[in-house]
Amino acid sequence: DADVTQTPRNRITKTGKRIMLECSQTKGHDRMYWYRQDPGLGLRLIYYSFDVKDINKGEISDGYSVSRQAQAKFSLSLESAIPNQTALYFCATSDMGGGTRRYNEQFFGPGTRLTVL
């Protein structure tokens, strides 16, 4: 079974619709992240959460909201989708500490391809 799962994997929606992308993980990690990827722009951070009661904006949070329902679940919502939110969205997780600096390694889900018409 995949450690980080995302649903749906593909979604086509219309301008103005509200949609939710879901992320679940079985890695037991405290930290979860949402990124979007556009061609030539790399990965840009939308929101991140270091534990269930902690939510932080990333570099491009406008137009998005998140909910951390449990340690294992982190959802991303587009309240009113617009065409320039068409992108590939990734959820990622990481551990919070340990005996090595590698603890910041992030593990990515398979991605959700979102198209807003």
Add this chain to the structure above:
Amino acid sequence: QKEVEQNSGPLSVPEGAIASLNCTYSDRGSQSFFWYRQYSGKSPELIMFIYSNGDKEDGRFTAQLNKASQYVSLLIRDSQPSDSATYLCAGIQGAQKLVFGQGTRLTINP
């Protein structure tokens, strides 16, 4: 200026040659750096992690970090067609967030 910069390429290298990928960063406080490989339509996967000045080798991959000059590089020896992918450089910023460069698309020509 982006905090982590990469040449977006595409970089084309013949099979068997050394591929050299470079990344510069602006935050002198960044301590650790990651190289992720991403095949088209797939999620990024970690291939190298470095936090000390100098070189770190893992199989055909060598990561190099120069904190004084603020650059990170990835060398791929004996390049194979399966190495064709986009390579993402990332550094840890502030509250332990990863900041990614825009990625370099690498093509290995048989």
